Amino acid sequence: MVEMSVFGLALDEDSQMPILILKDATDTHVLPIWIGAMEAMAISMAINKVTMPRPMTHDLVLNVMNALGGKLDHVEILSIEKGTYYASLVVTKGDAVTRIDSRPSDSIALALKADVPIMASKTMLEQALSQQKGEYQAVIEGEDAKQWTEMLAKYNLDDIKYKM
Structure with missing residues (x-):
């Protein structure tokens, strides 16, 4: 397994769908995942540490998990089949480890x-990586693609401001 971090959020120009961009510490792997x-x-709220007066769905899941004595240990993005990514929540309770099927976007928010x-x-x-074109997969097409790629490459997570 390789530890990944959230590099940023982008918008696919064609589909107008958000893209979550993950990358590893060595920049060997950049993983774009189209999300809702x-x-x-x-994810934006979690990155920005925005709190709401009442628990949102992801807060509720963590609260239920904790109330039942479990703890989210980590999440795993496991496979890709026909363009769909599959992930698991890895929950511990004492010595027991339980893997719970989850969408990658929900896993990452948690x-x-x-x-x-x-x-x-x-x-x-x-x-x-084998399905990508060249070193990085093009997730933003058009005349602004190179500019976006260069801009994203020079930022670290602390420099990016998310507004959604």
Whole structure:
């Protein structure tokens, strides 16, 4: 497994869908995952440490997990099949470890809220890399693509301001 971090959120120009961009510490793997607008909002809120007066869905999941004696240890992005990514929440309770099927976007929102690692299968990363064009997969097309790529490459997570 390879530890990944959230590099940023972007918008696919064609589909107008949010793209979550993950990358590893060595910049060997950049993993774009198309996600829904609500999941992008949850991830943005987690990155910015926005709190709401009442628990949102991802807060509720963590609260239930904790109330039942479990703890989110980390999340794993496991595979990609026909363009769909699969992930698991890895929950511990004492010595017991339970893996719970989850969408990557929900897993990542929970990982950010719980401040736990985001892990990705080496096999899945190699598969995703083999499907990419060149060193990085083009996730933004058009005349602004090169400019966006250069801009994203020079920022670190602390420099990026998320507004959704």
